[in-house]
Amino acid sequence: MSLQDELILEQIQIGPMENFTYVLGCQRTKEVVIVDPAWDIKSLTTILNERDYKLTAALATHYHPDHCGGTYGQNNVEGVAELMAENPVKVYANKLEADGLKKVTGISDSDIAKVESGDTLKVGDIEIDFLHTPGHTPGSQCFRIKQTLVSGDTLFINGCGRVDLPGSDVDDMYHSVQKLAALPDDTLLLPGHNYSDVPHATMGETKKQNVYMRIPDLNSWRMMLQS
Numbered sequence: 001m002s003l004q005d006e007l008i009l010e011q012i013q014i015g016p017m018e019n020f021t022y023v024l025g026c027q028r029t030k031e032v033v034i035v036d037p038a039w040d041i042k043s044l045t046t047i048l049n050e051r052d053y054k055l056t057a058a059l060a061t062h063y064h065p066d067h068c069g070g071t072y073g074q075n076n077v078e079g080v081a082e083l084m085a086e087n088p089v090k091v092y093a094n095k096l097e098a099d100g101l102k103k104v105t106g107i108s109d110s111d112i113a114k115v116e117s118g119d120t121l122k123v124g125d126i127e128i129d130f131l132h133t134p135g136h137t138p139g140s141q142c143f144r145i146k147q148t149l150v151s152g153d154t155l156f157i158n159g160c161g162r163v164d165l166p167g168s169d170v171d172d173m174y175h176s177v178q179k180l181a182a183l184p185d186d187t188l189l190l191p192g193h194n195y196s197d198v199p200h201a202t203m204g205e206t207k208k209q210n211v212y213m214r215i216p217d218l219n220s221w222r223m224m225l226q227s
């Protein structure tokens with residue numbers, strides 16, 4: 001994808017749960033960050049090496065193992081820990097997500113750059129804004145780069161993330177979806193899973209087809225999500 005000239009933007013579907021990993025960065029300097037590296041770290045680092053990208057950071061939308069690796073039940077998913085063994089970069093996570101991230105992946109405090117809403121990260125000439133969007137997990141976050149939004153499991157093209165998991169919060173999710181709905185219609189939505197018939201859509205298109213973005217108030221939202 002070459003959506004915006006100075007921006008490196010690659011959407012990579014990976015793993016058995018239709019996850020998307022993203023590579024974002026600066027065309028001029030070839031510096032990049034990787035969002036939600038999981039499942040097959042070797043194939044991801046091969047892509048970085050083939051393109052001569054210089055990895056400067058890993059960004060975590062949230063701590064679930066299908067996005068950042070780690071153990072759940074009997075399963076072990078590759079993720080940030082395996083990436084850091086090869087490329088020692090920091091993992092940028094919302095401060096409320098750091099404990100979950102450590103527990104699931106086994107990385108330590110010094111491996112994590114704790115961020116909060118409004119923080120930014122420079123990658124070459126590109127600036128990434130961190131948006132705290134709790135609901136799916138307490139420290140879920142989205143990343144905004146120019147007219148692009150990487151939304152993790154907060155917002156999908158046809159839905160939103162689950163709110164029936166430990167740490168989920170129905171009301172928080174309402175406010176987070178509203179916050180994203182307020183972004184300009186030409187914002188390109190890049191979700192955390194390939195759950196729709198298209199891999200990405202503009203916010204304007206998403207608002208038209210996503211019923212969760214059209215629920216008028218919190219009471220209706222509670223009734224719909226808790227039924």
Ligand SMILES: [Zn+2]
Pocket residue numbers: 062064136153161
């Ligand atoms: Zn999740």
